[in-house]
Amino acid sequence: MTLQFKVITSSNAADFEHEINNFMEKNYIMDIKYSTSSSSFSAFIMYCSKEESEKEAQEKIDSLQKDLNRQINIIKQTTSVKDEVLQRSFLAANDMLEKGKQLFS
Numbered sequence: 001m002t003l004q005f006k007v008i009t010s011s012n013a014a015d016f017e018h019e020i021n022n023f024m025e026k027n028y029i030m031d032i033k034y035s036t037s038s039s040s041f042s043a044f045i046m047y048c049s050k051e052e053s054e055k056e057a058q059e060k061i062d063s064l065q066k067d068l069n070r071q072i073n074i075i076k077q078t079t080s081v082k083d084e085v086l087q088r089s090f091l092a093a094n095d096m097l098e099k100g101k102q103l104f105s
Helices: 013-026 050-078 081-103
Strands: 004-010 027-036 041-049
Touching: 004 013, 013 027, 013 041, 027 050, 041 050, 050 081
Parallel strands: none
Antiparallel strands: 004 041, 027 041
């Protein structure tokens, strides 16, 4: 997640509010400082992009999924029937990752 900064300025209060609201819908706001004068409005915003954050989360889930699948395949090849419980644990973890992937789809 990359921390970014943006300054929004306007001489019209309604336009300023609209621009701020639109920006907030698309980003995770970490901090915001407002400054106003009789003829202008400005905001200094520290934020992280929602799109970038969701992409990073999806990449992490995909990486975990690949690693887990590799481990499941190793266990399937090396374990006997008595180790079925271990296999089921890994399969349950795999199911949990699948549900996590669906959250970001």
